[in-house]
Amino acid sequence: ELGLSPGDPVVGTVARLTRQKGVEFFVEAAAIVLKSHPLAQFVLVGDGELHPQVEAQINDLDIASSFHFLGLRADYLNIMATFDIFAMPSLWEGLPYAPLEAMALGKPIVATDVTGLRDIIRDGVTGRLVPPQDAEALAQAILALLHDKEEAAKLGREAKKSLGQRFDPDRIASQTGKLYREILARKKAHRR
Numbered sequence: 001e002l003g004l005s006p007g008d009p010v011v012g013t014v015a016r017l018t019r020q021k022g023v024e025f026f027v028e029a030a031a032i033v034l035k036s037h038p039l040a041q042f043v044l045v046g047d048g049e050l051h052p053q054v055e056a057q058i059n060d061l062d063i064a065s066s067f068h069f070l071g072l073r074a075d076y077l078n079i080m081a082t083f084d085i086f087a088m089p090s091l092w093e094g095l096p097y098a099p100l101e102a103m104a105l106g107k108p109i110v111a112t113d114v115t116g117l118r119d120i121i122r123d124g125v126t127g128r129l130v131p132p133q134d135a136e137a138l139a140q141a142i143l144a145l146l147h148d149k150e151e152a153a154k155l156g157r158e159a160k161k162s163l164g165q166r167f168d169p170d171r172i173a174s175q176t177g178k179l180y181r182e183i184l185a186r187k188k189a190h191r192r
Helices: 023-036 051-060 076-080 097-104 135-147 149-166 169-191
Strands: 010-014 041-045 067-071 085-088 109-112 128-130
Touching (some): 010 023, 010 076, 010 097, 023 041, 023 051, 023 135, 041 076, 076 097, 085 097, 085 135, 097 109, 097 149, 109 135, 135 149
Parallel strands (some): 010 041, 010 085, 085 109, 109 128
């Protein structure tokens, strides 16, 4: 449906098209990767205020034939399942969901070393972290994983395992409940 060739590697991201998400660095990194890995395909799922600028950048870099700009999609998890590498070039984050979903799918992740992302991705263990606003570093990390499929697979497996250990819903609910009980106990003690 997406027009992707089965043997071609797919690098993708899912993001709102806002300044925070750094999508322009993903597009720039795609152009760099394609110079040495011309069969790579890039997928961007999402929409937002920067849609016209991102579309213009793709055209200006002359990579439209290798870049699939899909807009908003309800089936984004099915699309993420086609990715060989998930990229997240954010400038800042809170707790981002898309990388967690990529981890659940066992995808290797290349992301920026910013709060939120560095909290869920351990560099060299569950993914690769690169400096923010650095398309060259993002491209080189992507290329390294495209060339070392064994390492990419290992990172994906470790990411999935880490997600299950660190972000188990029952564990999170229990910890959140415990925190609320502690806050309530302090508030009651403070009133006395």
